[in-house]
Amino acid sequence: MTGKHSKAISVVIACIAMAISSLPLRAQTAVEEDDPVQEYKQQVLDACLANISVTATVDKTIGQLRNECLTRLEGGLIDYRKILEKGVDSNPFGILPHRQNYILPLTYSKQHNDIYASRLNGDRLDNLEVEFQISIKYLIAEDILNENFDLEFGFTSVSWWQMYNGGISAPFRETNYEPELILRYNRAWSIFGLPLRSSFLSLNHQSNGQSGTLSRSWNRVITGLTFQHRDLVWRTEIWWRLPEDGKESVTDARGDDNPNIERFVGQGQVGLLWKSSRNHNLQLALRNNLRSDNRGSIKLGWSFPMPNRLRGFLHLFNGYGESLVSYNRHSSRIGVGILLTDWL
Secondary structure (H helix, E strand, C coil): CCHHHHHHHHHHHHHHHHHHHCCCHHHHCHHHHCCHHHHHHHHHHHHHHHHHHCCCCCCCCHHHHHHHHHHHHCCCHHHHHHHHHHCCCCCCCCCEECCCEEEEEEEECCCCHHHHHHHHCCCCCCCEEEEEEEEEEEEEEECCCCCCEEEEEEEEEEEEECCCCHHHCCCEEEEEEEEEEEEEECCCEEECCEEEEEEEEEEEEEECCCCHHHCCEEEEEEEEEEEEECCEEEEEEEEEECCCCCCCCCCCCCCCCCCCCHHHHCCEEEEEEEECCCCCEEEEEEEECCCCCCCEEEEEEEEEECCCCCEEEEEEEEECCCCCCCCCCCEEEEEEEEEEECCC
């Protein structure tokens, strides 16, 4: 690791240490003194009371409303998020988190310099870079077919920033953009005896907004099922890629930018999240092409509570398809930073 990398790491660590040392003693010992799970349930209960009091009849007592909310809380983690999101429905400024929102000031992964050779002019990319994700959604229509169907618009962008590479003006190496239109079914049901909490069907586009030989994009129809058992939530997703014509030349503007991408990222994924009793979340996501030339990926994450609703975040990736530009190249990455919003 070069001297400039060591300096960058030292600066980040020093900033984190100063931030922690400036916190009051109460914030540092809150996890020891309080029960984070009960605190979280209380937040959900308060949100539920605020939601249902708007439409409650005048003869309903606070006790009756509270009992109704306690019944709703029996649904578990998935219902907790639904209740918290419900409070934003009537807010004209309300935009909800979709996937995780995070910033990882320090990530390390060996870069594929040959992909960018035509633009680097002999320079090289750093293996140390910043990664951050912004993911939001907006409820377009509620109860559109019946009271259990919602129509949502989601948008996610993931960026990899060469912030420590001043030699090439610290550019953004790549950003992947992913808008999607989602039809969500919220009613709980079971399939083969498994407790299914929600399901969805989406029309998904993903691209990296670049041109020429670095251009990548594809369109998919995705269906997903979310299951829950106590503190465990897992989701299966299956996608079908909308077909595209091939390119006669790699420089053509039209045609398939990333042929056979399914052979590297598969046609679905399985995700698992465990919310521990101390409000730590462990997550796992697996993709596999289920072919003899076996390829896929594994993604691991650990988030833990910090003051002011922030969460620390440790992120690991190994496999294919981390980003679109290198979908057919194997990569490994480890990163550490701050999670702004979690799955649950």
